[in-house]
Amino acid sequence: MTRRARAEFVAALAFLAPNLIGFLLFLILPAIASLAIALTRWRLLDVPQFVGLQNFADLLRDGRFWLTLRNTAYYSFVRVPINAAISLALAVLLNRKMIGRDFFRVVLFLPVVMSIVATAVIWRPLVESSGLLNGVLAALGLPGVPWITSTNWAMPTVIMIGIWKEIGYYMVIFLAGLQAIPRTYYEAASIDGASNWQQFTRITFPLVSPTTFFVLTVAMIFSFQVFALTTVLTGGGPANATTTLVMYIYQSGFENFRMGYASAMAFVLFVIILVFTLIQKRLANRWVHY
Amino acid sequence: MKRIETRDTGRLAVGIAYLALGLVAVSVLGPLLWAVGTSLKTYGEVFSRGLAFFPEVPQWDNYVEIFRIAPFDRYVMNSVIVSLFACAFTLLTSAMSAYAFARLRFPGRDALFVLYLATMMVPQQVILIPNFLLIRELGLLDTLAGLVLTRVFVPLGTFLLRQFFMGIPIELEEAAIIDGMSYTRRFVSVILPLAKPALVSLFIVSLLAAWNDFLYPLVFIRTDTKRTITLGLSILQGDLDIRWNLVMAATIVAVSPLVVAYLALQRLFIEGIALTGSKG
Amino acid sequence: MKRTVCALALFTCALALVMAGGDAEQEQSEGPITIDYSFWGNPVAIGVERDIIDAYHAMQDDVRVAPIVSGYSDYHTMLLTQMAGGSSPDVMRIDSYFFQDFLALNALRTIDDLVDRDNVDTSVYYPQGITENTSDGELYGLPWATSVLYMFINLDVFEDAGIPVPDFDWTVDDFVEIARQLTDGDRYGFAIGLGGVSSILPFVWAEGGDLFDESRERFTLNEPEAVRALDRLAEMYAEGLIPEDSITAQTDTLTRWFVNGQIGMRMGAVSEILSTQAVEGARFEVINMPTGPAGNRTTVYKSNIVGIGSASQNVEAAWDFLKFLRGPEGQGEELYMIAKRMSPAIDDQRYWDLYADPTLYPRNVEGNSKIIAAEYGRLLPLTGGWLEVDNLVAPELQGIVSGAISAEDAMNRIADDAQAALDRAR
Numbered sequence: 002m003t004r005r006a007r008a009e010f011v012a013a014l015a016f017l018a019p020n021l022i023g024f025l026l027f028l029i030l031p032a033i034a035s036l037a038i039a040l041t042r043w044r045l046l047d048v049p050q051f052v053g054l055q056n057f058a059d060l061l062r063d064g065r066f067w068l069t070l071r072n073t074a075y076y077s078f079v080r081v082p083i084n085a086a087i088s089l090a091l092a093v094l095l096n097r098k099m100i101g102r103d104f105f106r107v108v109l110f111l112p113v114v115m116s117i118v119a120t121a122v123i124w125r126p127l128v129e130s131s132g133l134l135n136g137v138l139a140a141l142g143l144p145g146v147p148w149i150t151s152t153n154w155a156m157p158t159v160i161m162i163g164i165w166k167e168i169g170y171y172m173v174i175f176l177a178g179l180q181a182i183p184r185t186y187y188e189a190a191s192i193d194g195a196s197n198w199q200q201f202t203r204i205t206f207p208l209v210s211p212t213t214f215f216v217l218t219v220a221m222i223f224s225f226q227v228f229a230l231t232t233v234l235t236g237g238g239p240a241n242a243t244t245t246l247v248m249y250i251y252q253s254g255f256e257n258f259r260m261g262y263a264s265a266m267a268f269v270l271f272v273i274i275l276v277f278t279l280i281q282k283r284l285a286n287r288w289v290h291y
Numbered sequence: 292m293k294r295i296e297t298r299d300t301g302r303l304a305v306g307i308a309y310l311a312l313g314l315v316a317v318s319v320l321g322p323l324l325w326a327v328g329t330s331l332k333t334y335g336e337v338f339s340r341g342l343a344f345f346p347e348v349p350q351w352d353n354y355v356e357i358f359r360i361a362p363f364d365r366y367v368m369n370s371v372i373v374s375l376f377a378c379a380f381t382l383l384t385s386a387m388s389a390y391a392f393a394r395l396r397f398p399g400r401d402a403l404f405v406l407y408l409a410t411m412m413v414p415q416q417v418i419l420i421p422n423f424l425l426i427r428e429l430g431l432l433d434t435l436a437g438l439v440l441t442r443v444f445v446p447l448g449t450f451l452l453r454q455f456f457m458g459i460p461i462e463l464e465e466a467a468i469i470d471g472m473s474y475t476r477r478f479v480s481v482i483l484p485l486a487k488p489a490l491v492s493l494f495i496v497s498l499l500a501a502w503n504d505f506l507y508p509l510v511f512i513r514t515d516t517k518r519t520i521t522l523g524l525s526i527l528q529g530d531l532d533i534r535w536n537l538v539m540a541a542t543i544v545a546v547s548p549l550v551v552a553y554l555a556l557q558r559l560f561i562e563g564i565a566l567t568g569s570k571g
Numbered sequence: 572m573k574r575t576v577c578a579l580a581l582f583t584c585a586l587a588l589v590m591a592g593g594d595a596e597q598e599q600s601e602g603p604i605t606i607d608y609s610f611w612g613n614p615v616a617i618g619v620e621r622d623i624i625d626a627y628h629a630m631q632d633d634v635r636v637a638p639i640v641s642g643y644s645d646y647h648t649m650l651l652t653q654m655a656g657g658s659s660p661d662v663m664r665i666d667s668y669f670f671q672d673f674l675a676l677n678a679l680r681t682i683d684d685l686v687d688r689d690n691v692d693t694s695v696y697y698p699q700g701i702t703e704n705t706s707d708g709e710l711y712g713l714p715w716a717t718s719v720l721y722m723f724i725n726l727d728v729f730e731d732a733g734i735p736v737p738d739f740d741w742t743v744d745d746f747v748e749i750a751r752q753l754t755d756g757d758r759y760g761f762a763i764g765l766g767g768v769s770s771i772l773p774f775v776w777a778e779g780g781d782l783f784d785e786s787r788e789r790f791t792l793n794e795p796e797a798v799r800a801l802d803r804l805a806e807m808y809a810e811g812l813i814p815e816d817s818i819t820a821q822t823d824t825l826t827r828w829f830v831n832g833q834i835g836m837r838m839g840a841v842s843e844i845l846s847t848q849a850v851e852g853a854r855f856e857v858i859n860m861p862t863g864p865a866g867n868r869t870t871v872y873k874s875n876i877v878g879i880g881s882a883s884q885n886v887e888a889a890w891d892f893l894k895f896l897r898g899p900e901g902q903g904e905e906l907y908m909i910a911k912r913m914s915p916a917i918d919d920q921r922y923w924d925l926y927a928d929p930t931l932y933p934r935n936v937e938g939n940s941k942i943i944a945a946e947y948g949r950l951l952p953l954t955g956g957w958l959e960v961d962n963l964v965a966p967e968l969q970g971i972v973s974g975a976i977s978a979e980d981a982m983n984r985i986a987d988d989a990q991a992a993l994d995r996a997r
Contacts (some may be wrong), residue, residue, distance in 0.1 A: 006396070009395050009396055010395075010397045010398070011396065012391075012394075012395060012474040013391040013395040013397040013400075014397070016350060016387040016388060016390055016391035016395065016474070016478070017387070017388045017391045019383070019384040019387060019388075020384035020385060020388035020444060021388065023384070023443055023444035024407070024410070024446065025438070026444075027441055027444050028410045028413070028418075028444060028445075028446070029406070029410065029420065030421065030425065031413075031418035031421035031422050031425065032410055032413050034418070035417045035418050035421060037411070038417075043677055044672075044675075045420075045651050045654070045655045046651070046654055046655060046673075046676035046677070046678055047360070047676055047677075052790075057494045058650040065988075085735075089314070090311075091315065094308050094311070094312060095312075095349075099305075100307075101312075102556065103315070106313050106322060106557060107553065107554060107557070108552070109315065109319060110553055111319060111320075111323055111546075112319055112322075112323070112549070113499065114499065114502075114543065114544060114546040114549040114550060114553070115323075115326075115522065116503060116524060117503075117544070118524065118525070118528070118548075119326065119524075119539070119542040120537070122360060122535065122538070122539075123322045123323070123325060124322060124819070125327050125824065126325075126341055126342050126827075127322060127325075127825075130814070130815060130816050131757070131815050131816075132342065133321075133325075133342065143445045147815065148443065148972070149819050150815050150816055150818045150819055151973070152970075152975065153331065155819070165318065165319070165322075168315070170496075170499070172494050173492055173495055173496075173497075174451075174496070175456075176488075176492070177488035177489050177491060177492035178455075178488075178489075180488035181455070181458055181459075181485075181488060181489075197301070197304055209437075210456075210937070211454050211455070211457065211458045212454070214454070215450065215451060215454045218408075219411075219447065219451075220449070222411050222412055224541035225412070226412075226414050228414075228416075228504075231437070235819050236766050236819065236821070237966065238559045238765070238766075238818065238819040238965075238966060238969045239818045239819050239966075239970070239973060240966050240967070240969040240970035240973065240975060240976075241966040244966065247414050247416065250414060250416055250417065251317060251416045251648075252959075252962050254416060254417065254959040255416075255647065255648045255651055256647075256959065256962060257956075257958060257959035257962065257992065258672055258676075258959075258996070260417075260420070260484060261829065263417055263474060264417050267413060267414050267416070267417040270412065270414065271413055272408065274412035275405075275408075275409050275412055278408055278409075278412070279405070283479055284461075305787050323656075334849045335849050335850040335851050335853075338823075338826050338827045338830045338831070338846070338847075338849070338850045339827075339830055339831060339850045339851070339853075341827040341831075360614040360615075360618075361614050419652055420652055420655050420656060423625075423652050423653070423655075423656040424656050424657075426658070427656055427658070432658070451650040461642050506650070507647050507837065509641060509648070510648075510649050510652045510653060510656075513637070513639050515638075515640075522641075525641070525642045525644075525645060526612075526613060526614065526617070526641075526642050527613060527614065528613065528639065528642055529611055529612050529613035529614075529616065529617075529641065529642030529644075530611070530612050530615075530616050530642070530643055530842060531643075531645055531822060531840060531842035531843055531845075531846070532615070532843070532845040532846045532849075532912075533613065533615070533846075534613075534824060535823065
């Protein structure tokens with residue numbers, strides 16, 4: 002190591018330390034503990050028994066595990082791109098000078114600060130078969146929709162409400178990303194006669210791409226862990242159509258008294274998201290501009 | 292930009308933009324209005340006129356009642372304390388580690404970063420018991436400090452800021468290097484000012500996370516006066532006879548500090564424009 | 572570099588400051604013993620508990636009670652986490668769904684020795700409550716909220732349709748017929764939530780089926796009697812006697828429909844009497860669930876448990892408080908009754924007089940409850956692994972009534988998993 006490299010290493014260590022220490026203590030340590038628990042049969046109040054990979058073998062044969070994994074993937078892969086697109090569009094709109102900009106920025110952010118329970122409670126009467134939403138559809142001459150009572154519609158409804166709640170969240174992050182794009186670029190483009198759309202595709206989209214990458218990654222990670230929204234809104238129903246993996250993990254751990262099994266599922270979830278994130282990261286090199 | 296907006300296509304675009312924004316705003320405000328209406332209903336009305344947007348007679352007393360039945364002012368205060376401390380520490384420590392990840396070379400950097408990313412994927416539910424043991428060992432059960440500590444080191448902050456730091460042109464820092472600035476000076480006087488929008492959004496993101504945290508407060512806190520607002524809200528729904536009018540009133544009380552914080556931070560965004568705009 | 576070090580030091584100091592804000596664990600020395608008492612509830616329910624604790628504190632100076640509370644939905648998670656982490660409360664309330672699992676894990680201490688020593692008369696409780704607190708012949712707690720899951724009857728809807736309130740010996744056939752007569756346009760005869768197996772067991776019992784066999788060791792919901800009952804419910808949905816929305820409806824949604832006259836009948840617990848009474852002008856009665864060819868005992872009868880943690884270091888103090896809270900001589904039951912949040916667990920007219928208010932609907936709650944308890948009530952076949960089985964069955968019920976799968980296929984496909992859950996919990 003050269004002197005310079007060593008100095009840089011020491012500096013890096015100093016910069017990392019405050020976060021790293023807590024990170025190791027409060028996240029890595031418990032995560033390792035949970036991985037160890039995944040190798041045991043543990044009913045929470047007894048002494049864990051080592052069972053090797055038995056829990057993982059059981060997982061492969063557990064239809065509910067695959068079903069809830071499928072539901073979770075459905076939720077995430079549909080929800081995240083739509084959510085990101087809407088949030089980006091709104092952020093771009095609200096990044097320009099316009100009348101009522103602050104009003105819209107605040108309004109769109111309101112659902113973000115609502116608790117998930119409140120969100121679900123607000124939406125429950127709206128999506129009832131005689132609720133407001135079907136009333137609006139009827140006024141438009143459209144047939145009603147069995148929002149959360151049909152296995153086909155329940156997940157799209159949950160996704161819709163999930164998006165409703167979080168568009169403002171990612172919009173704020175996009176807005177922050179848009180701030181970093183120098184105004185001068187747009188001014189130059191305007192002078193060259195570029196249209197709004199051209200400005201978006203040639204300046205905004207490439208330059209905001211680090212933010213887009215961040216939003217996609219984080220939204221995906223959060224979506225894979227969806228729990229409270231489905232628990233309160235549908236309880237996982239009808240017929241498990243909206244039971245998510247983390248709901249099943251929670252049930253297994255705290256209701257079925259199978260913490261080892263729950264931890265094994267969490268580990269599989271962890272690996273899936275990790276692989277997915279790494280792929281996303283690899284792909285990101287092609288479209289994210291630093 | 293201005294020139295384009297004066298053209299017809301520009302006007303059409305603006306019209307469409309307002310239409311879209313208006314639609315989204317209505318779909319957001321509609322349900323929220325119902326929530327406000329519910330918060331002003333009587334307990335009986337919640338059931339007898341459940342779908343109605345507004346009460347027959349607004350029960351402003353509901354907003355007084357929630358403070359009578361539980362110390363909601365105290366709960367809000369606790370949430371403010373926990374969230375602010377958690378945010379401050381998150382911002383500080385995350386910015387530092389993000390700088391290391393974004394700008395400094397050290398062995399194992401990429402592997403460590405992947406580890407940071409990876410832990411975001413561990414569901415809280417399975418590390419709850421290990422964390423409970425940890426907090427107990429530290430003697431921090433039933434303290435707000437315990438809640439702060441388990442909130443600060445979320446890798447999200449490091450990830451978000453690293454992403455933004457990497458977007459800051461390296462040239463800006465090179466001038467500082469030539470000037471012989473130390474890493475600390477570069478971090479404080481070059482990177483941080485440029486990252487203001489990112490810091491603000493991280494502040495909002497981590498404020499929300501800390502504010503809405505539920506599982507840790509649930510198992511760490513036992514004294515009533517140390518409860519956070521999310522716990523207080525869940526206790527309002529603690530039995531089968533839930534007074535939804537009060538739940539909604541309490542929810543609205545609970546979110547108002549966040550709305551105020553957001554309004555205040557909004558300004559910083561606009562300041563951010565001027566800042567980055569001039570340097571870019 | 573120096574600045575970095577400074578920043579680090581500053582950070583550490585700040586951290587230490589925040590930590591110092593927390594109280595250190597309180598050590599017991601002289602003075603009163605503090606015991607932990609955990610329960611669930613909302614502010615009203617917590618208020619009742621607080622009154623009881625205050626009354627207890629006023630009575631003696633040796634024991635102080637520290638409450639540990641959460642809402643019901645997260646209560647057992649909180650309790651389990653704290654116990655797994657080595658912090659078991661001294662006195663704890665447990666929902667009977669969890670009772671056998673807690674026992675299998677030695678979470679509770681038997682109170683037989685204490686009951687014998689202090690000559691506590693357990694015969695004053697409704698016997699079902701004692702049964703629910705007993706396992707392998709040993710008593711593990713005193714009953715809390717021994718009550719039934721009623722059929723709620725909306726009197727306005729019934730009068731409107733010209734139907735009298737059913738007799739106690741009404742059958743499932745009568746029930747279906749009444750539901751049919753009540754159904755009219757936007758009005759439905761009946762609704763239940765399908766989030767758990769307790770809501771459908773009355774119908775299964777009426778046909779002679781059950782969730783488990785006599786020994787509670789074998790899953791039997793896939794046997795013909797049970798399947799017949801489930802098919803019958805599915806037919807009611809198909810015929811439009813039960814609203815489709817009820818497939819995923821929560822209990823407060825049912826209350827809203829019920830008080831608005833959108834449904835004529837629903838199943839509900841004692842605490843739902845409270846929410847229904849909250850609506851001005853709501854006229855309703857509570858009766859038993861319909862009987863069937865297999866017998867009259869078709870109404871779910873349930874009791875929760877208040878016991879002493881096996882890890883308690885203060886058994887005597889805990890027992891003293893438990894006696895006050897739930898014992899025949901204690902003041903607890905009286906204070907609970909004054910709050911009218913649940914019906915008496917102790918068979919004593921004094922408590923019924925406090926609880927039942929004949930000026931309020933349901934007017935016959937006392938008389939009906941007593942008759943149901945004596946002749947129509949039936950305990951759930953609770954056993955270890957109950958919740959896991961429940962988690963398996965509930966989604967299938969939703970599939971069955973929506974017509975997605977036949978009752979037989981649905982129950983057969985989960986039978987092995989349900990059996991495995993039972994075997995595992997033993």
